[in-house]
Amino acid sequence: MAPGLCVQLVDRTGCRALAGARHDDTHNNQKHTMTRTFSPRSPRSPALAAALLAGTFLAGAAHADATLDKIRQRGKIVVGVMLSGSAFGSIDPATQKPVGFNADLAQDLAKQLNVELETVQVQPSNRVQFLQQGKVDVLIASMEYTPERGEQLGYVPTPYYRVGGAVIVPKQSDIKRWEDLKGKTVCISQGSSYTRPVQVEYGAIPKGFKGSSESLLALRGDNCAGAVHDNTLLQPLVRGNPEWQNYRIVLPELNPAPTVIWTRKGEQDTIQAVERVVQGWHRSGWLIGTEKKNGILPPSPSLTELHDKFKGGRG
Amino acid sequence: MDAAIAALIAGARHLGLNYAFLADAYDRGAFVHGAWVTLELVLCTLAGSLAAGVALAAALTSRHALVAGATRAFVEVTRNTPTLVQLYCAFLVLNMLITHALQDAQRSNPLTPFLWVVVVLSLHKGVFHAEALRAGIEAVPKVTLEAAASLGFDRRTLLWRVQLPLALRFALPALVNNSVELVKATAVASAIAVGDITYASIMIWTQRDNVLELMVLLLLFFGVLTWVVSRAGNWLELRLRMPGYGNR
Numbered sequence: 001m002a003p004g005l006c007v008q009l010v011d012r013t014g015c016r017a018l019a020g021a022r023h024d025d026t027h028n029n030q031k032h033t034m035t036r037t038f039s040p041r042s043p044r045s046p047a048l049a050a051a052l053l054a055g056t057f058l059a060g061a062a063h064a065d066a067t068l069d070k071i072r073q074r075g076k077i078v079v080g081v082m083l084s085g086s087a088f089g090s091i092d093p094a095t096q097k098p099v100g101f102n103a104d105l106a107q108d109l110a111k112q113l114n115v116e117l118e119t120v121q122v123q124p125s126n127r128v129q130f131l132q133q134g135k136v137d138v139l140i141a142s143m144e145y146t147p148e149r150g151e152q153l154g155y156v157p158t159p160y161y162r163v164g165g166a167v168i169v170p171k172q173s174d175i176k177r178w179e180d181l182k183g184k185t186v187c188i189s190q191g192s193s194y195t196r197p198v199q200v201e202y203g204a205i206p207k208g209f210k211g212s213s214e215s216l217l218a219l220r221g222d223n224c225a226g227a228v229h230d231n232t233l234l235q236p237l238v239r240g241n242p243e244w245q246n247y248r249i250v251l252p253e254l255n256p257a258p259t260v261i262w263t264r265k266g267e268q269d270t271i272q273a274v275e276r277v278v279q280g281w282h283r284s285g286w287l288i289g290t291e292k293k294n295g296i297l298p299p300s301p302s303l304t305e306l307h308d309k310f311k312g313g314r315g
Numbered sequence: 316m317d318a319a320i321a322a323l324i325a326g327a328r329h330l331g332l333n334y335a336f337l338a339d340a341y342d343r344g345a346f347v348h349g350a351w352v353t354l355e356l357v358l359c360t361l362a363g364s365l366a367a368g369v370a371l372a373a374a375l376t377s378r379h380a381l382v383a384g385a386t387r388a389f390v391e392v393t394r395n396t397p398t399l400v401q402l403y404c405a406f407l408v409l410n411m412l413i414t415h416a417l418q419d420a421q422r423s424n425p426l427t428p429f430l431w432v433v434v435v436l437s438l439h440k441g442v443f444h445a446e447a448l449r450a451g452i453e454a455v456p457k458v459t460l461e462a463a464a465s466l467g468f469d470r471r472t473l474l475w476r477v478q479l480p481l482a483l484r485f486a487l488p489a490l491v492n493n494s495v496e497l498v499k500a501t502a503v504a505s506a507i508a509v510g511d512i513t514y515a516s517i518m519i520w521t522q523r524d525n526v527l528e529l530m531v532l533l534l535l536f537f538g539v540l541t542w543v544v545s546r547a548g549n550w551l552e553l554r555l556r557m558p559g560y561g562n563r
Contacts, residue, residue, distance in 0.1 A: 125517060128524055152524045187508075191521035207508035208518050214407065218507070221411035222424065 067137050068269040077115050079106040080122040080136035084212050086233045087294045088142055101294045102140050105160060108286070109140070109261075112277045123211055124191035128153070131264060138274065142230065144193055144257035154263040156271055158278045160287060162302035164253025165194040166231040168219065168238070171246050175226055178202050178254065184225035187215040194228045197255055204228075226250070235297060258302075282310040333525045342519050349515030350536060356432060356501040356511055357540065363437030364497060368444025368490075375449050386445075393442045399503050401439060406431045406507045432504040440497045444490055451486030452478060484555050491548025495541045502537075512536055 071077045081102040083089040089102040098106075098119050110117035120136050127143060130136050131153065144163065145155060167186065169175045175184070181204035188195055190208040198204040209215040212229050216237075219227040227234075231253050237244040261278065263270050281287045288303050320337050327334045336342040374386035393401070406428060414424040455478050463477045505514035516529040 125521055129526060148523070190517050195518065196522060206518075208514065208521075209508055210506050214403070214506070217407045217411070221407060222414045222418070223410075223428065 066269050067264065067267050068273055071113065071115055071137055071270070075115050076118055077110050077113060078118045078120060078135070078137045079109065080120050080127055080130050080139040080141050081106055082123065082127070082141040082143075083121050084123075084142075084233070087236060087296045088232060101161075101290060101296060102142065104290050104294065105140050105281075108281070109138075109274065109277055112280070113273060124189050125210065127191075131262060134264075137263070138270065139262040141262075142232075142259055143262055145260045146193055146257065149262075152265065154265045154267050154271055156261040156263070156274045156278055158275055158282065159258030159260045159302070159306070160278055160281065161259040162256055162300060163230045163232050163259055164256030165192075165197075165228050166234050166253060167226040167228050167250040168216075168234045168244075168247050169226040169250060171248050173225065175250060177250065181226065185223070187218045187224040187227040189215055189229065192228070193257070194254055198228055228254070232296060232300075236295075239297060279310055282306040285311070327528070332528050332531075333523070334528055336519050336523055336525065342523075345510075345515045346512070346519065346532075349510060349512035352429075352504075352510050353501055353512040353536075353540075356429070356436075356504060356509070357498050357544075359433045360436040360440065360497055360501060361494060361544075363433055364440035364444055364493075365490075367437050367441025368448055371441055371445035372448035372452065375445055376452055390442045390445060393439055394446075398436065398439050398500055399506060402432065402435050402503055402507060405435050428504075428507045428509045432501070432507070432509055436497065436500055436503070440493055440500070443493045443496075447486040447489035447493065448482060450489070451482035451484070454485045455481045481557075484557060487548070487552050487555065491545060491552070494544050494548065498540050498544055499537060 081089050081098055083091055083098050083100070083102070087100055089098060089100040091097070092099045097103075098121070103119065106117055106119055120130065122130050122136070122139065122141050124141075124143075127139055127141050128149075131139050140160075142161075142163070143149070145159065149155075167175065167178070167181065175181060178198075179202060181198060181202045183203060183205070185205045185207050186198055188198070188206045188208050189212050190210060192208070195206045195208065199206055206228075207218070207224055209218055212233060215227050215229070218224060231249070231251070234249050238247055238249055261274055263274070282303075285307050288299070288307060291299055291303060317338075320343075324334045324337055336346070371386055371390065374382050375390065377383045377386070410424070410426060410431060413426065417424050459481070460473065460478065463473050468477065501511060502513040504511040505517055508514060513533065516533055520526045520529045
């Protein structure tokens with residue numbers, strides 16, 4: 001088991017801040033990142049620091065095996081899913097089970113690989129570490145493809161969705177286009193792929209919060225001019241949530257990017273096995289149905305495109 | 316300067332560490348600025364928590380039952396809830412309500428996230444300081460106070476010249492301990508985007524995925540800060556040492 005990365009850095013509460021402990025009562029995996037607290041009065045031992053570092057290095061190198069073998073061997077796949085409370089993923093208050101688009105995909109992936117499913121809840125700020133440290137086998141976590149991420153991790157080439165960013169602003173705001181964000185602060189999730197574009201292309205000042213719910217709360221507290229998140233997360237708010245009726249969304253979508261399933265780098269067997277499943281989803285139109293079932297509006301044109309592309313193909 | 320940084324990055328690469336962000340003026344600037352913000356936070360909260368601690372300790376030992384009782388309730392609530400939860404309650408809920416109330420009055424909210432962190436952390440650690448000071452106050456031997464009273468000290472002089480100086484010395488190790496904790500606790504500021512060093516690191520590593528490298532820097536930074544605080548504490552303890560107490 002890899003040691004929690006926030007060992008020794010800060011006290012218990014600080015550690016929680018890093019580990020994304022908002023939902024720590026819902027999943028014991030996150031507790032590993034919290035329980036190792038350590039607060040020396042005067043940290044003067046270099047040997048101790050070296051030992052801690054060595055531990056972290058070893059943890060990074062401890063998974064050279066093929067994940068697919070591991071999945072087959074134990075008859076179980078561990079999927080990291082994001083449950084940020086939208087139609088893409090949330091926790092059913094009645095059953096405490098994950099539901100939503102991501103969860104449905106994880107369920108069907110396990111079914112098609114003929115193994116059991118274990119889901120682990122991840123956040124944008126920690127999902128890459130969960131994958132790299134071997135706490136999850138794959139990520140179905142609304143994580144878009146970017147070239148930088150492609151260098152670090154392995155990914156399933158066929159995307160399962162496409163999503164871009166949008167800004168939600170108060171109705172009376174003078175922000176009408178992305179360009180109007182110049183010099184304004186925008187709330188955003190820590191780890192969002194929109195951080196760099198809003199900053200570099202539009203000159204906005206991003207303020208990163210732990211997750212989208214904190215960011216949106218901060219927007220409602222008037223701490224920023226707007227909040228930038230996946231359009232798919234914002235649409236349901238202005239469409240059906242009375243608390244958000246005084247807000248509107250600014251489009252077009254920023255950097256629409258394919259959402260893919262992520263693996264550790266170089267795990268070709270796993271990638272191929274999952275790729276077959278994803279292509280099957282597009283071929284059969286199952287994803288379009290799943291999107292509809294989860295009430296995701298408006299329907300993504302990318303799913304129709306991919307369905308058209310694959311339905312004439314092999315199979 | 317740039318050449319030195321380039322050499323540093325190349326050197327680190329040999330060890331398998333990716334410090335490329337140091338070559339990027341924006342990321343480097345954010346990181347250095349983050350270090351400053353953390354220093355500011357530490358200084359403000361150290362001062363704020365000590366002031367809160369003295370005030371709360373005075374209230375805790377007050378002879379008015381109502382004041383002492385209310386303070387006791389505040390102390391218990393504050394030290395039995397996590398700082399992060401308090402910060403979220405204060406910043407995301409209380410601050411939002413204040414903003415809305417001020418908006419209705421056509422005013423803007425002057426309270427910044429930085430200020431909220433200072434207030435919440437100062438009160439949180441102030442409570443621990445207060446308990447340490449109370450222990451110090453109660454540890455002053457009764458005979459010493461009686462002896463001073465018999466020399467004709469009035470109540471106020473007795474408090475300022477005898478009781479508090481002794482109490483401070485008794486409480487000092489605990490106060491220093493709390494202060495070290497406080498330095499580390501400033502990392503919660505990252506949760507509400509204050510721009511401290513932890514926040515700067517998170518924003519960099521979520522873009523570059525160089526978690527380990529930044530963790531090493533964070534570890535060194537906080538290590539040095541806490542070391543300085545604890546050295547300063549040791550120095551104070553020695554300086555305020557009373558002959559006949561302790562064995563140094």
